[in-house]
Amino acid sequence: MKEILSSTLFDNTISDYLVVIGIIALAWLMKKRASKNITRLIFFVFRRMGRVIEEKEFFNLVLAPLENFILFLAVYISMSSLQFPAVLHFNIFKITSEVLVDRLAVGILIFFFFHTLLRVIDYLAIILEKRAATTEDTTDDQLIIFFREFLKVILVIICILVMIRFVLNEDITKILAGLSLAGAAIALAAKESLENLIASFIIFFDRPFRVGDLLKVQQIQGTVEKIGLRSTRIRTNDTTYVSIPNKQMVDSIVDNFSLRNKRRGELNLNLDLDTSFGQITQLIEELNTELSLSQITEKSILLSDVKLESFLVTIEYYTDAVSISDYNMVKQKLNMKVLALLEKLEIKIAGKLK
Structure with missing residues (x-):
C-alpha cells in the first residue's frame, strides 16, 4: 500500500x-x-x-x-x-x-x-x-x-x-x-462621452427634471423613463422610445410640464356683427357667473377686439395642475356652458350662414 x-x-x-x-x-x-x-x-x-x-x-x-x-x-x-x-x-x-x-x-x-x-x-x-x-x-x-x-x-x-x-x-x-x-488624446477621442457623463452629474444635482416628469425638449414631448450615464430615455406621446444625449438635455431649453402649478386655457368667441352691445354685455356678465366651476381657479372674460368681420370675446382661465384627462373634462364643461349661453341669448357665431 x-x-x-x-x-x-x-x-x-x-x-x-x-x-x-x-x-x-x-x-x-x-x-x-x-x-x-x-x-x-x-x-x-x-x-x-x-x-x-x-x-x-x-x-x-x-x-x-x-x-x-x-x-x-x-x-x-x-x-x-x-x-x-x-x-x-x-x-x-x-x-x-x-x-x-x-x-x-x-x-x-x-x-x-x-x-x-x-x-x-x-x-x-x-x-x-x-x-x-x-x-x-x-x-x-x-x-x-x-x-x-x-x-x-x-x-x-x-x-x-x-x-x-x-x-x-x-x-x-x-x-x-x-x-x-495619453490623457489628452483619450479625452479628445472620448470628448462626447465625457461631456455626457458630466452632464448626467449636472442633471442629478441641479434636478431640472426627474424620472416620471412630462417634458418637451427639441420638439420632442414625452415622459422621462430613465436617466443614465450617457443619455436620458423618454417615452413620447406616440409611445415611441427616444434616447437623448445628456449634454443635449443640459444645453437645450427643457419645458417641464410636471413642474407647473397651473394649467392655462383660452377660448375665443368670434361673435356676429349683428350682436348688440346689450347682448355682449349680458354674455360677459353671465359667463362670469356661470363659469364659476370649482376646477377653475382664475378667469378673465373681456371683449378683446372689434374686427371687420366679428366681435372677439376672449375667455382666459386657469385650473390647478390636474391631469390631462381632468383638464379636458373642465374644457368640455366650459365649452358646453358657452354654447348654452349663446343659444339662450340668441347670439350667432361670425361666419354662420343666415
Missing part, C-alpha cells in the same frame, strides 16, 4: 494527488456551509449599520458567487502544492505553460471575487431603493440607480487593473503614467 501511495505519476506521488482530491472534495462539501457563515457575517455587519432587508434576499444575491470563489480558492491552493508535470511544459510567447496556468487561475479567482462585490453593490442599492420608495421625492430613486451603475463601472475598472497587475504581470504605475501622457 505504501509503495502504491509513494509511486510517482506526472512528477507527483499518488498520495499527493489523493490529498489534493480530498481537499477539493471537502471544499465542495463545505462550500455552502462556509459561504453561508461568511454571508451571515457580512449580513450581520450591514444589520449593525442599520442597512437591513430580508436576509433571504441578501443570500440570493451573494451566496452563489461567494460559493464559486471559495471552491475555486480551495482548488487553487491545493493544486499549488503539486509539482507541475514536466511533460506539460511548453512555451507560448516566452511564457511557460506553468506560468500560463497559474495566471489563468489567478484571473478566475479575481473574477469571482469582484463578481461577489458587484452583488454586494446590488444588495446595497436594493436597500436604498426600498427606503427611497417610502419618500414622496423621486430624486433619491434616480440617484440610487445612477450611483449603482457608476460604482459598478468603477469596480469593473479596478478589476481590470488588478487583472493587468496579477494576470499579465504588468506594472500598473507605468500603465497609469502612460494613461496620463
Whole structure:
C-alpha cells in the first residue's frame, strides 16, 4: 500500500494527488456551509449599520458567487502544492505553460471575487431603493440607480487593473503614467462621452427634471423613463422610445410640464356683427357667473377686439395642475356652458350662414 501511495505519476506521488482530491472534495462539501457563515457575517455587519432587508434576499444575491470563489480558492491552493508535470511544459510567447496556468487561475479567482462585490453593490442599492420608495421625492430613486451603475463601472475598472497587475504581470504605475501622457488624446477621442457623463452629474444635482416628469425638449414631448450615464430615455406621446444625449438635455431649453402649478386655457368667441352691445354685455356678465366651476381657479372674460368681420370675446382661465384627462373634462364643461349661453341669448357665431 505504501509503495502504491509513494509511486510517482506526472512528477507527483499518488498520495499527493489523493490529498489534493480530498481537499477539493471537502471544499465542495463545505462550500455552502462556509459561504453561508461568511454571508451571515457580512449580513450581520450591514444589520449593525442599520442597512437591513430580508436576509433571504441578501443570500440570493451573494451566496452563489461567494460559493464559486471559495471552491475555486480551495482548488487553487491545493493544486499549488503539486509539482507541475514536466511533460506539460511548453512555451507560448516566452511564457511557460506553468506560468500560463497559474495566471489563468489567478484571473478566475479575481473574477469571482469582484463578481461577489458587484452583488454586494446590488444588495446595497436594493436597500436604498426600498427606503427611497417610502419618500414622496423621486430624486433619491434616480440617484440610487445612477450611483449603482457608476460604482459598478468603477469596480469593473479596478478589476481590470488588478487583472493587468496579477494576470499579465504588468506594472500598473507605468500603465497609469502612460494613461496620463495619453490623457489628452483619450479625452479628445472620448470628448462626447465625457461631456455626457458630466452632464448626467449636472442633471442629478441641479434636478431640472426627474424620472416620471412630462417634458418637451427639441420638439420632442414625452415622459422621462430613465436617466443614465450617457443619455436620458423618454417615452413620447406616440409611445415611441427616444434616447437623448445628456449634454443635449443640459444645453437645450427643457419645458417641464410636471413642474407647473397651473394649467392655462383660452377660448375665443368670434361673435356676429349683428350682436348688440346689450347682448355682449349680458354674455360677459353671465359667463362670469356661470363659469364659476370649482376646477377653475382664475378667469378673465373681456371683449378683446372689434374686427371687420366679428366681435372677439376672449375667455382666459386657469385650473390647478390636474391631469390631462381632468383638464379636458373642465374644457368640455366650459365649452358646453358657452354654447348654452349663446343659444339662450340668441347670439350667432361670425361666419354662420343666415
